Amino acid sequence: MIEGLDLAAAEAWIRTVVRPSGPIILERERAWATIVRVPLAEDQAWFKACGSVQAFEPRLTAELAARWPDRVVRVLAHDPDRAWLLTADAGQPVSTAGNPPEVWLRALPAYAELQVGEVEHVDDHLAGGVQDLRIAVLPARFDDLVRRKDLPLEPGEMDRLRWFRPRFTELCDRLAAEHPVQSIQHDDLHMRSLFDDGKALRILDWGDASIGHPFASLVTTFRFLEELNGLSSTDPWFERLRDAYLEPWGGGLAGIFQLATRVGMVAQLCAWLRHRDAMPVDAARAFDQQFAIVLRRALARVVEPVF
Numbered sequence: 001m002i003e004g005l006d007l008a009a010a011e012a013w014i015r016t017v018v019r020p021s022g023p024i025i026l027e028r029e030r031a032w033a034t035i036v037r038v039p040l041a042e043d044q045a046w047f048k049a050c051g052s053v054q055a056f057e058p059r060l061t062a063e064l065a066a067r068w069p070d071r072v073v074r075v076l077a078h079d080p081d082r083a084w085l086l087t088a089d090a091g092q093p094v095s096t097a098g099n100p101p102e103v104w105l106r107a108l109p110a111y112a113e114l115q116v117g118e119v120e121h122v123d124d125h126l127a128g129g130v131q132d133l134r135i136a137v138l139p140a141r142f143d144d145l146v147r148r149k150d151l152p153l154e155p156g157e158m159d160r161l162r163w164f165r166p167r168f169t170e171l172c173d174r175l176a177a178e179h180p181v182q183s184i185q186h187d188d189l190h191m192r193s194l195f196d197d198g199k200a201l202r203i204l205d206w207g208d209a210s211i212g213h214p215f216a217s218l219v220t221t222f223r224f225l226e227e228l229n230g231l232s233s234t235d236p237w238f239e240r241l242r243d244a245y246l247e248p249w250g251g252g253l254a255g256i257f258q259l260a261t262r263v264g265m266v267a268q269l270c271a272w273l274r275h276r277d278a279m280p281v282d283a284a285r286a287f288d289q290q291f292a293i294v295l296r297r298a299l300a301r302v303v304e305p306v307f
Contacts, residue, residue, distance in 0.1 A: 005034055005049050017086055018045050018079040031283040038232045050083040052205030053278040056129035058085035061206050071110050073204045091197030099191035099229055099239045107201045108245040109242040115214040116181040116248050122182050122211055133212035133267045135176045139169045152292040164303040170265050179256045183214040187271055190224040215257050216264020247273055265298045
């Protein structure tokens with residue numbers, strides 16, 4: 001449970017908004033958030049208390065839901081000062097259907113439209129505490145990453161990561177020159193954050209979101225399709241999904257997409273490091289099992305190739 005959470009106070013707050021039909025149920029505890037299910041007479045609601053590293057999520061979710069009610073979970077109430085969020089039920093996660101690519105073919109263009117619309121709200125999101133992963137700050141964030149002595153990599157792997165620093169700066173400069181768009185990007189867009197209520201596909205769990213290059217969103221989406229669905233990196237589905245996602249952004253962006261996702265794969269390492277730094281030691285050890293996978297994926301896909 002996140003430090004300092006008073007579940008009795010949270011339940012009292014929940015009851016000012018909805019009338020539970022039975023005891024509230026603690027569903028999930030993580031270092032960064034606690035989630036409670038609230039049974040209602042006809043369905044259920046969900047309460048989320050966010051830790052400091054994700055404290056911006058209730059405000060961000062409420063703002064996105066107000067502007068994009070057909071593609072973001074419906075917010076019943078939020079308390080930005082206490083980082084509390086109460087949402088309506090959003091149906092079933094796409095994971096229950098096995099993460100079919102066909103669902104993403106529907107979801108990604110709608111998500112891209114949201115990102116296009118949110119470009120004008122970037123400054124507000126940053127002021128609200130959303131993580132800053134804009135292109136200009138990435139080289140410094142990468143420097144912080146490679147200075148670490150305790151990353152879950154072998155010494156030779158760390159050497160290759162450090163060696164990549166000048167090239168990473170070049171890639172960032174190229175992206176900034178060729179397509180300097182910044183918007184909200186979910187950064188955890190996978191089959192357990194996309195829900196289907198039978199009427200609409202809705203995106204939940206914006207606590208990993210950042211302001212950065214929007215195309216980086218698909219780094220996680222594609223990783224899950226490879227690792228869990230078993231699609232090869234050359235499967236035609238990836239080109240179909242890329243093109244569907246890019247359509248709201250305009251034509252001729254396939255090359256920029258490749259560049260942005262390479263940069264985004266490294267940017268994601270910096271985002272993961274931020275979460276790791278906020279965890280207790282025991283939680284960080286478990287976290288490192290997945291962090292090592294993401295680090296090595298970046299080494300294989302971004303650092304090792306000859307450009």
